[in-house]
Amino acid sequence: MRVLVLRPETAAARTAERLAALGHEAVRLPLSKAEHAVDAVKAALAQPHGAIAVTSAEMARLFERIGGAPAADRATAVFAVGKATAWAMRDAGFAHVLSAAGDGESLAGLIAEHLRANGPLPHPLLYLAGNPRGPGFESRLAEAGIPFRTVEGYRMVPLAPSGTAVDAALLQPVPDAVLLYSRESARAFFALAPLAEAPGRFTALRLLCMSANVAAAVPERFAAHVAIAAAPSEESLLALL
Structure with a gap:
């Protein structure tokens, strides 16, 4: 299958490798890139914190930029949203990483369960977040009475690929499927000129959603082509192929 990948370049390359291993052709068309707030993260880590929470593997890429986990935090408990993020944080040098089931609410539940079993943290939880993000994780922490501090470690910035790149990815030929990891990427995808101007060209396109x-975020005219992953993980998303 010809599969369109809209993720930022580094993540897209890894997804393309996985698709190739499954026998599919990956077509990469990044619609965003991450801007890392390195100084803000360094300043946050210099303040007292009892544990760290991350909801994206993008934070691990920030740590790669600064040489991996700081020595003072290599044994600090890290709560990661899912397996892929947990592996990435371990690769970045964090030794004590606990993984949730793949979304913010399950991550908040994991932290609450850990604190019930082990007692409260000596300092607030440090949430190294992205922008944009959903409110679920922070809302659940607040509901559970867990002290935390949010610091934005990266921001996703939209990209505007050239018309030539868009046409090559979408029309030469039309992909069999597109992987949609976030609401933002879905909105950006359907705003591309070929989708907006001639949606009838894409009646056979499968929309695989995390x-x-x-x-x-998928427009109503395309709703019949949607398939949703059984769990919020790339493994489950690719299983839809």
């Missing part, structure tokens, strides 16, 4: 939240 979650129901992502699927909700």
Whole structure:
């Protein structure tokens, strides 16, 4: 299958490798890139914190830029949203990483369960977040009475690929499927000129969504082509192929 990948370049390259291993052709068309707030993260880590929470593997890429986990935090408990993020944080040098089931609410539940079993943290939880992000994780922490501090470690910035690049990815030939990881990428995808101007060209395109939240950003005219991953993980998303 010809599969369109809209992720930022570094993540897209890894997804393309996985698709190739499954026998598919990956077509990369990044619609965003990450801007890392290195100084803000360094300043946050210099303040007292009892544990770290991350909801994207993008934070691990920031740590790669600064030489990996700081020595003072290599044994600090890190709560990661899912397996892929947990592996990435371990690769970045964090030794004590606990993994949730793949979304913010499950991550908040994991932290609450850990604190019930082990007692409260000596300092607030440090949430190294991205922008944009959903409110679920922080809301659940607040509901559970868990002290935390949010610091934005990266911001996703939209990219505007050239018309030539868009046409090559979408029309030469039309992909069999597109992987939609976030609401933002779904909105950006359907704003591309070929989709907006001639949606009838894409009647056979499968829209593979990471979650129901992502699927909700798909325009109604394409709703019949949506499939939603059984769990919010890349493994489950690729299983839809």
